[in-house]
Amino acid sequence: MLLLHRRYRLLIVNVVYWFLLLYIIAELVWWFIALGRQNEKMAGFELARIRSSLDSASAPGSFNTAVRAVHEQAHMQNMGYIGEGGVFLIVLLLGAFYVYRFVRREMRLSGQQQNFMMAVTHELKTPIAVAKLSLETLARRKLGEEQQAKLIQSALSETERLNQLSTNILLAAQLEEGRYTQILEAVSLSDLVTRSVESFSGRFPGRLQGTHITPDLDIKGDPLLLELAVNNLIENALKYSPKDSPVQVTLSAEGHRAVVFRVADQGAGIPEEEKSMIFRKFYRVGNEQTRTTKGTGLGLYLSRAIVRKHRGQLSVTDNHPRGSIFSITFYI
Structure with a gap:
């Protein structure tokens, strides 16, 4: 109505x-x-x-x-x-x-x-x-x-x-x-992602599978903001994919100048025309009367804002055979 x-x-x-x-x-x-x-x-x-x-x-x-x-x-x-x-x-x-x-x-x-x-x-x-x-x-x-x-x-x-x-x-x-x-300090991204994975593993047993975190990856940033961005991406993957499907979290170095954090799910995926809109404030597909998945439309908006404050890049690509992969690239 x-x-x-x-x-x-x-x-x-x-x-x-x-x-x-x-x-x-x-x-x-x-x-x-x-x-x-x-x-x-x-x-x-x-x-x-x-x-x-x-x-x-x-x-x-x-x-x-x-x-x-x-x-x-x-x-x-x-x-x-x-x-x-x-x-x-x-x-x-x-x-x-x-x-x-x-x-x-x-x-x-x-x-x-x-x-x-x-x-x-x-x-x-x-x-x-x-x-x-x-x-x-x-x-x-x-x-x-x-x-x-x-x-x-x-x-x-x-x-x-x-x-x-x-x-x-x-x-x-x-x-x-x-x-x-913003508080900039040396942050162990490996430890931060490990803590987030352990926290979500306790809340969602058996969902996080194939996790690979390269140790001793440090960047300069705000630990509170970085933890929030990481948590938002992991929570979104768990929330918008089937309850029996796995979610994969990886953290690795690409060369000597970048650290990449990825979250891959096996959900319904994101249409190509909406991949740029999902990062807008309050944006959610559908409406609150027909949507069953909980959320406020702030998670991805905040994650992108946080990544930009750290001069990084947040992107989304298709996972195969289905789902999405969200990637954060931090340049060091």
């Missing part, structure tokens, strides 16, 4: 916009025609005056010169009208183009923000409900140590989800407004 209302509103805006634009162009054309007719009448009046004051038979030279001057004046005025009208039309069309693009972009952003708010609501409610249920169960029942450990681990896992969500939202705002102070 919300999607239909948004499309209806967009249709109304488009109809009103094009009606007003066509009306202004029609008025401009009518203004040009009216000025042309007025110019012809003025030229006719001037020719009539010349004919009444000059005798073409007795003074043909003066008469012809005066007539020619009237025609030249009328032609110059017509050319002036064409020039003024042409400039006005070009300015009008350029302004209309930029206004149309701006309005479309704002409406698209508004829709994405609405989707984001709905996604954040869903993302907040689920871990809060799970953590609350786990804690209430621990408080009301006497359970064995193994059951208590499972409930505590479940509550901690959901709390970590909440923490990552709040970090993503806060960091996105800080990066966009330029308020985040």
Whole structure:
């Protein structure tokens, strides 16, 4: 229902916009025609005056010169009208183009923000409900140590989800407004990726397979931002691929000047026309009423912003036979 209302509103805006634009162009054309007719009448009046004051038979030279001057004046005025009208039309069309693009972009952003708010609501409610249920169960029942450990681990896992969500939202705002102070220091990327893999292996047993991390790969960067970028890519791969499919994480050196971090999944893949759009803020395929996979549309946006701050490159390619490969290249 919300999607239909948004499309209806967009249709109304488009109809009103094009009606007003066509009306202004029609008025401009009518203004040009009216000025042309007025110019012809003025030229006719001037020719009539010349004919009444000059005798073409007795003074043909003066008469012809005066007539020619009237025609030249009328032609110059017509050319002036064409020039003024042409400039006005070009300015009008350029302004209309930029206004149309701006309005479309704002409406698209508004829709994405609405989707984001709905996604954040869903993302907040689920871990809060799970953590609350786990804690209430621990408080009301006497359970064995193994059951208590499972409930505590479940509550901690959901709390970590909440923490990552709040970090993503806060960091996105800080990066966009330029308020985040980046801390550059020597970071062991091998240790950082190893910790992330161990954390996700505990939350998703058996999913991370074929992991290969080259030891002693160091870069200069912000450890908090780098960890967030790595976690976002791994979590996306686990989230957007089937629960029984493996996800492969690799970290390796390419020559002496680059370190490459890759996450390969066997999900549905990303259409070619959307590979550039997935890095936009709030962008998600589909809408929140039909989409089953949880998310806010901030993960890839943040990852690209973080990689750019470290003068690296984030790219996505197709995995074979299916899925996607996200790669971060850090230049050292």
